[in-house]
Amino acid sequence: MVAVIFYFQVHQPFRLRRDYRFFDIGANHFYEDLEANEGILNKVAEKSYLPTNNLLLELIDRYDGKFKVSFSISGVVLEQFEKYNPQVLESFQQLARTGCVEFINETYYHSLSFLFSRKEFKEQVLAHKKKIKDLFGQTPTTFRNTELIYNNDIAEFIEKMGYKTILAEGANQVLGWRSPNYLYQPIGCYKLNLLLKNFKLSDDIAFRFSNTDWDDFPLRAEKFAGWLHSINGNGEVINLFMDYETFGEHQWKDTGIFEFMRALPYEVLKHPDYEFLMPKEASQHYTPLAKIDVPYFISWADVERDLTAWLGNPLQDSAIEMIYSMENAIKSSKDLDLIHTWRKLLTSDHFYYMCTKWFSDGDVHKYFNPYDTPYDAFLIYSNVMNDLMETIKKRGLLKKAI
Amino acid sequence: MEYCRGDQNDRNVKIKFDNSKVHPMKVLMFGWEFPPFISGGLGTACHGITNGLLHNNVELSFVMPTKRGKELNTSLNIIAADEVPHIEKYQQAVRNTNKTEFLELDSVFSISPYYTSETYREFWHHFQQVIESKNLLEEYHGVLQFTGNYGSDLMDEVNRYGFVGELLGTIEDFDIIHAHDWLTYIAGVAAKRSSGKPLVIHVHATEFDRSGENTNQQVYDIERYGMENADRIIAVSYYTKNIIVNRYGIDPDKVDVVHNAVNKHRNLDQLTIKSHFNEKIVLFLGRVTMQKGPDYFIEAAYQVYKKIKNVRFVMAGSGDMLPRMILRMSTLRMLDRFHFTGFLQGLDVERMYAMSDLYVMPSVSEPFGIAPFEALLYDVPIIISRQSGVAEVLKNAIKIDFWDVNKMADWMIKLLEDENLAKSVVEASQQDLETVGWDSAGFKIKEIYESVINNSKI
Numbered sequence: 001m002v003a004v005i006f007y008f009q010v011h012q013p014f015r016l017r018r019d020y021r022f023f024d025i026g027a028n029h030f031y032e033d034l035e036a037n038e039g040i041l042n043k044v045a046e047k048s049y050l051p052t053n054n055l056l057l058e059l060i061d062r063y064d065g066k067f068k069v070s071f072s073i074s075g076v077v078l079e080q081f082e083k084y085n086p087q088v089l090e091s092f093q094q095l096a097r098t099g100c101v102e103f104i105n106e107t108y109y110h111s112l113s114f115l116f117s118r119k120e121f122k123e124q125v126l127a128h129k130k131k132i133k134d135l136f137g138q139t140p141t142t143f144r145n146t147e148l149i150y151n152n153d154i155a156e157f158i159e160k161m162g163y164k165t166i167l168a169e170g171a172n173q174v175l176g177w178r179s180p181n182y183l184y185q186p187i188g189c190y191k192l193n194l195l196l197k198n199f200k201l202s203d204d205i206a207f208r209f210s211n212t213d214w215d216d217f218p219l220r221a222e223k224f225a226g227w228l229h230s231i232n233g234n235g236e237v238i239n240l241f242m243d244y245e246t247f248g249e250h251q252w253k254d255t256g257i258f259e260f261m262r263a264l265p266y267e268v269l270k271h272p273d274y275e276f277l278m279p280k281e282a283s284q285h286y287t288p289l290a291k292i293d294v295p296y297f298i299s300w301a302d303v304e305r306d307l308t309a310w311l312g313n314p315l316q317d318s319a320i321e322m323i324y325s326m327e328n329a330i331k332s333s334k335d336l337d338l339i340h341t342w343r344k345l346l347t348s349d350h351f352y353y354m355c356t357k358w359f360s361d362g363d364v365h366k367y368f369n370p371y372d373t374p375y376d377a378f379l380i381y382s383n384v385m386n387d388l389m390e391t392i393k394k395r396g397l398l399k400k401a402i
Numbered sequence: 403m404e405y406c407r408g409d410q411n412d413r414n415v416k417i418k419f420d421n422s423k424v425h426p427m428k429v430l431m432f433g434w435e436f437p438p439f440i441s442g443g444l445g446t447a448c449h450g451i452t453n454g455l456l457h458n459n460v461e462l463s464f465v466m467p468t469k470r471g472k473e474l475n476t477s478l479n480i481i482a483a484d485e486v487p488h489i490e491k492y493q494q495a496v497r498n499t500n501k502t503e504f505l506e507l508d509s510v511f512s513i514s515p516y517y518t519s520e521t522y523r524e525f526w527h528h529f530q531q532v533i534e535s536k537n538l539l540e541e542y543h544g545v546l547q548f549t550g551n552y553g554s555d556l557m558d559e560v561n562r563y564g565f566v567g568e569l570l571g572t573i574e575d576f577d578i579i580h581a582h583d584w585l586t587y588i589a590g591v592a593a594k595r596s597s598g599k600p601l602v603i604h605v606h607a608t609e610f611d612r613s614g615e616n617t618n619q620q621v622y623d624i625e626r627y628g629m630e631n632a633d634r635i636i637a638v639s640y641y642t643k644n645i646i647v648n649r650y651g652i653d654p655d656k657v658d659v660v661h662n663a664v665n666k667h668r669n670l671d672q673l674t675i676k677s678h679f680n681e682k683i684v685l686f687l688g689r690v691t692m693q694k695g696p697d698y699f700i701e702a703a704y705q706v707y708k709k710i711k712n713v714r715f716v717m718a719g720s721g722d723m724l725p726r727m728i729l730r731m732s733t734l735r736m737l738d739r740f741h742f743t744g745f746l747q748g749l750d751v752e753r754m755y756a757m758s759d760l761y762v763m764p765s766v767s768e769p770f771g772i773a774p775f776e777a778l779l780y781d782v783p784i785i786i787s788r789q790s791g792v793a794e795v796l797k798n799a800i801k802i803d804f805w806d807v808n809k810m811a812d813w814m815i816k817l818l819e820d821e822n823l824a825k826s827v828v829e830a831s832q833q834d835l836e837t838v839g840w841d842s843a844g845f846k847i848k849e850i851y852e853s854v855i856n857n858s859k860i
Contacts, residue, residue: 022716022743023753026678318732375728379744382737389738390678 002181003237003277003285004228004268005195007144007167008244010049011074011110012041013349015370020383026390031341036370038084041077045088048248053091055247055258059265060100067265068100068276071244072144075108075128076347078135089135096136102278103132105140105163111346112146112310114154115297116324124343125161141165142279146348148197148241148300149307152293155186155194163192165283167241170196171298171305178290181235185288193283194292197241197300201227206242210255221260225267232273237282241300302357310351315378320351323385329397330388342388345381353377427851428461430576430593432567432586436466436474443772444606447638447662448582451604452478454663454844460851463574465589467548467563481574483566484548556585557620564588571596578851582606584621587628600633600858602850608645611693611767626650634854636660636847638770639791645769658850661795663840664775668752681714681739682759682818685782687751687773690721695764695787695804700727702764704734705811706818713739713818718754720745755780760817760824764804765790774799778835783827785813795838798830 017033059067073092081089095101107113108128113121125143132140142165143158150168158166170180180196204224208214216223228238243250251257268274277285301309311317323345330342354374371377392398431452435445452462456477468484548559567589571579579601581590587603594601609617609625629635629650635657637643647654677683684706686699696717703715715736717727724742731740746754755761761777761784768790775792777784786793787804800817802809817824 022741023750025741314729314732318735318737321735322737373725375725378728378732379742383741386738386741 001285002228002232002235002274003282004274005237005239005277005279005282006069007104007239007241007279008069008071008246009144009147009242010071010077010244012037012044012077012080013110013347014076014080014344015040016350016380016384018370018376018380020380022383025383025387027387029387029391031384031387032344033370037080041080041084044245044249045081045085047253048245049088050091051253051258052244052247052261053088053095055261056095056101057091057098059262060095060098063265063269065098065100066269066276068102068278068281070102070104070142070278071095072104072106074106074110075124075131076110076344078131093136096138100278102142102280103136103138103140104142104144104167104279105129105132106144107146109343109346110146110348111343112149112307112320112348112351113346114145114149114157115307115311116320117327118157120324120327120346121157122161142167142283147309149297150294150299151297152186152188152295155192155294156188159186159189159192165193165195165279167195167239167279168197168294169241169298169300169305170199170239173296173305174292174294174298179235181231181238182289183237183282183286184290184292187291187293193286193288195237195239195279195282196292197239199300201238202240202242205240205257205260206246206250209246209251209257209260218256219260221263221267224260225264225270228268229271229274232271236286237277308357309355310348313354313356313374315354315356315374316351319354319378319381319385322382322389326385326389326392329392333392333395333397338391345385345388350377350381354381426459426461427578427848427855428463428576429455429851430463430465430570430574430579430597430599432465432563432579432581432589432593434467434583434585436464436469436476436480438474439466439469443770444583446772447606447770449476450663450665450840451843451847452476454840454842455847456844457841458844458848460844460848463576465566465570465586467559481570482548483563486566486569560585560588560624564592568592568596571599578602578855580604580847580851581628581632584609584625584628587624587631591628591631594631600854601631602634602636602847602854603628603632604636604638605629605642605646605769606638607769608642608649610645610649611642611769614692614766632656633858634658634850636850638662639794641789641791641794642769658846660843660846660850661791661838662770662772663838663843664772664779664835665840668779677757679714681712683757684713684715684760684762684814684818685718685754685758685777686716686762686764687718687746687754687777688763688765690717690719690724690727692723693765693767694719694721695766696721696723696727697730698764698766698804698807698810699762700730700734700740701807702762702810702814703740704736705807706814707734707736707739709811709815710818713814715740716743716754716758717741718743718746718751751776752780755782758782760785760814762810762814763787763790763792764802764810766804768792774831775835775838778828778831781828781832783817783824784831785810785817796831796834798827798834800827 015033015036016031020031056069105125105128107124109124111124113124129140132138141163143163144167145154148167148169155166180198184194184196186192186194204219209219211217231238247257247261297307298305299307326342330339353369353371354377356374433448437445437449440446452464455462463479463481465481465483469480469482474480571593576599579590579593579599581587582604583606590601590603609621629646629652635646637646637657637659639661640659643657643659646652646657686696688694690696706713728742755777761782763771763774763786765771765787766789770791774784774786774796785800785802788801789804793801800813802813
C-alpha cells in the first residue's frame with residue numbers, strides 16, 4: 001500500500017501596529033494592530049478556512065473515513081479564532097470529531113525558540129499540547145517545528161519529550177539521491193520516525209496550481225492522482241505538506257482549487273493500493289527505511305530551505321537576540337499577561353518581515369509582509385521591544401533576572 | 403565703495419527709510435519652496451528672508467512653481483508659476499486671430515535666447531496690445547504644469563520655470579530680481595534679460611554640499627551660469643562663499659555673506675514635554691544623507707554607548723542613507739538604546755528637541771544649517787561640525803571636524819556627564835544667537851539691493 005498524507009499548516013501572527021512610533025516608547029503598551037488582525041483573520045476565514053473545512057467534512061463523510069488529513073494550528077491563530085471568529089474553531093472541532101483528522105503539536109507561538117532557548121521551546125510545545133487537548137480532545141504524538149525547521153538536535157529533543165513522529169522538509173541537501181517517499185528515522189533516534197515533505201508534488205498544488213506558464217497547467221485531479229500512482233512500487237508514503245491558506249487564499253476559488261480537492265480523493269482511491277493516512281498512522285504502519293543525518297538546520301522556506309528567511313541579516317539577528325535576552329526578566333515577573341505579550345513577539349513572522357533577500361523569494365515575502373520595507377518592520381519591532389524593556393525596567397525585573 | 407559704518411551710515415538709513423515710504427523698493431523674488439510646501443531648509447529660509455525684508459519696508463512678489471491651488475497664509479504677493487498664463491497659448495491665440503501680425507512675433511520668439519531687453523520689451527508691449535484688443539485673456543487661460551517637487555522631470559521644470567521668469571520679467575513691476583538656489587537661477591537670469599533689471603542670487607547650498615565630489619554637471623553648470631550672470635551674490639556663510647570663489651571661480655568681491663536666522667519662538671513649553679526615558683537623549687535631526695554625516699554620528703554614538711549606560715540616541719529624519727544607517731546600528735547591536743523616528747514635522751520636531759539633552763550636527767558640508775538654532779530654543783547644548791556655516795555664527799558652540807569621531811564621542815560624554823558645562827554651552831550659544839535675526843538679515847539684504855541698484859544706474 002502507498003499512503004498519501006496531507007498536512008496543513010494554519011497560522012496567523014499577531015501583527016504589530018504600523019504606527020507604533022518612537023514617541024510611544026514608555027507611554028503606550030498597545031502593540032497590536034487589532035483592526036488588521038481581525039480583518040485578515042475574517043477575510044482568510046471566509047475565503048479559505050471555512051469553505052475548505054466544509055469541503056473536508058464533506059469528503060470525510062463521502063469516503064466513509066477513508067479520506068484523512070492532519071493539521072498544525074498555531075496557538076496564536078487559535079487564540080484569534082476564539083477572539084474574532086469562533087465559527088472557524090467550531091468547524092475545526094467538528095473535523096476533530098470525525099476521527100479522520102490529526103492535530104499536530106508545534107510551538108504555541110510559532111516561534112524560533114528551539115534556536116535560542118530550549119527552556120522556552122519546551123514550555124511552548126507543552127502549552128500548545130495542552131491547547132490541542134483542551135480544544136480538540138487529542139493528545140498529540142506528532143511534532144512539527146515552526147515552518148518545518150529541523151535538524152538532528154530538534155529530533156533528539158523531541159524524542160526525549162515522548163513524541164513518535166516528526167515532520168520535516170524533504171530538502172535536496174538532506175536527501176541527496178534518496179526519495180522522500182519513505183518513512184525515515186532521525187540519526188541518533190530510536191523511537192521517533194521522520195516524515196519528509198515531497199516538495200515537488202506539494203508545491204505543484206501550493207505554488208504552481210494556477211501558474212499559466214507551467215507546462216502542466218491546468219492541473220486536474222486525475223492528472224495529479226496519476227503522478228501519485230506512478231510512485232507505486234517506489235515509495236510508501238507521499239507527504240503533501242502545505243499552508244492551509246493554499247485553498248481559497250493563495251490559490252483563489254476561481255482557479256478551481258476547490259474542485260481539484262473535491263475530486264482528488266476519488267481519483268487517488270481509484271487505485272486499490274492507495275490510501276490516505278494521518279502521520280501518526282503512517283508512523284505505525286511502516287518501518288523506517290534508513291537513518292537520516294541533518295546536522296544543519298533546514299526549513300520549508302524559500303528556495304534555500306534554510307533559516308535565511310528569518311535570520312542572518314543584522315536587523316533580524318539583533319532583534320531576535322534582544323527579545324530572547326529578556327526571557328529571564330520577563331518570566332521572573334510571573335505575570336502571565338506580560339509573559340504572553342513577550343511571547344507573541346517571538347512569533348517567527350516578525351523576523352520574516354525583516355528579511356532583506358528580495359531576490360528569488362522577494363515576491364512571496366512581499367505578499368505576506370504588512371510593511372513597505374524590512375527596515376520599517378525592524379523599526380516598529382524595536383520600538384515595541386524597547387517599550388517592553390522599559391516596562392520590565394520600571395518593574396525592577398531586570399536587576400532580579402541578572 | 404561700500405557704506406561705511408558710523409553717523410553717516412545712520413543718516414543714510416533714515417533717508418532711505420523716508421524714501422521707502424514714498425516709493426518702497428519692489429523685488430521680484432524666485433523661490434522653489436515656501437511654507438507649507440517645504441521639503442528642506444530652503445522654504446523655511448525663504449520664509450524668514452521675506453519676512454525680514456517686509457519688516458524693512460521692501461515690497462515683494464514671491465514666485466514659486468506651484469501652490470497647488472491653495473491660498474498661502476502670508477501677506478506676501480505670491481505668484482504661482484503654474485497659474486501664469488502660458489505663452490504658447492497666447493501664441494496660438496494670436497495665430498488663430500491674426501496670422502500676418504503674428505509672423506513677425508514668432509520670429510522674435512524663435513531667437514529668444516539672443517534678444518536684447520529692448521527688443522523684447524518692445525515685442526511684449528506690442529504683443530500684449532494685440533491680446534488685450536482681441537480680449538483673449540479669459541478664453542485662453544492655459545498654464546504650464548509644475549509639481550514643485552524634486553522629481554525625475556526636475557530639469558524640465560527648472561527650464562519651464564525659466565520661461566515663466568522671462569514672462570514675469572516683462573509684465574511685473576519691480577526694481578530688482580532675487581533668486582534662491584540653482585532651481586531658480588535660470589528664471590532669475592531670464593527675468594533680468596527680459597526686464598533689464600539687476601539680479602541678485604542667493605546661494606543656500608551648492609552642488610558640492612549636496613553631492614560631495616560626485617557633482618551633477620548639469621546642476622553645476624546652471625549654478626555657475628547663475629553666478630556669472632548675477633550682479634551680486636549672497637552666500638549664507640563664509641563657508642559657502644569660499645566654495646563659490648574656489649569651485650566656481652567667482653570674484654570674491656561680488657559675494658556678500660548674510661547669515662540665516664531662526665524664528666525665535668517655540669510652540670511647546672519645554673516643561674509640558676516629558677521624556678519617557680530615564681536616560682539622556684542625544685539627537686541627530688536632519689536628512690539622513692551623505693552631506694549630513696549620519697554615519698559619523700553612529701560611529702561616535704557607538705563609542706559613547708559602550709562607555710556610558712545612561713544615554714539613548716535618536717536619529718530623526720529620512721533620506722537615502724537611512725537603510726544603511728539602520729543596518730549599521732543593528733550590526734553594532736545598539737537597538738536597545740538607539741532609535742530612528744523617520745521623518746518628523748511640525749510639533750513632533752519641537753517635541754523631539756524638547757526631549758533631547760544634546761544635539762549633534764556632524765555635517766560633512768553644510769552651507770548654513772538652521773537646526774542648531776532650533777535646538778538652542780529648547781536649551782539643548784549643541785555640537786556642530788566645523789564644516790558648517792552656522793559655526794561662523796555660533797562662536798561658543800562645541801565644534802568638531804565631522805570626521806573626528808573620537809573627539810565627537812569625547813564631547814558627547816563630557817556634555818552628558820557635566821551638566822554645568824552643558825548649561826554654559828547653551829547659555830553662551832544663546833548669546834551668540836541674540837545677534838542674529840531675520841530682520842537684521844533683511845536689513846543687510848536691503849542694503850545689498852540698494853548698492854546693486856545704485857551701481858547699475860551708474
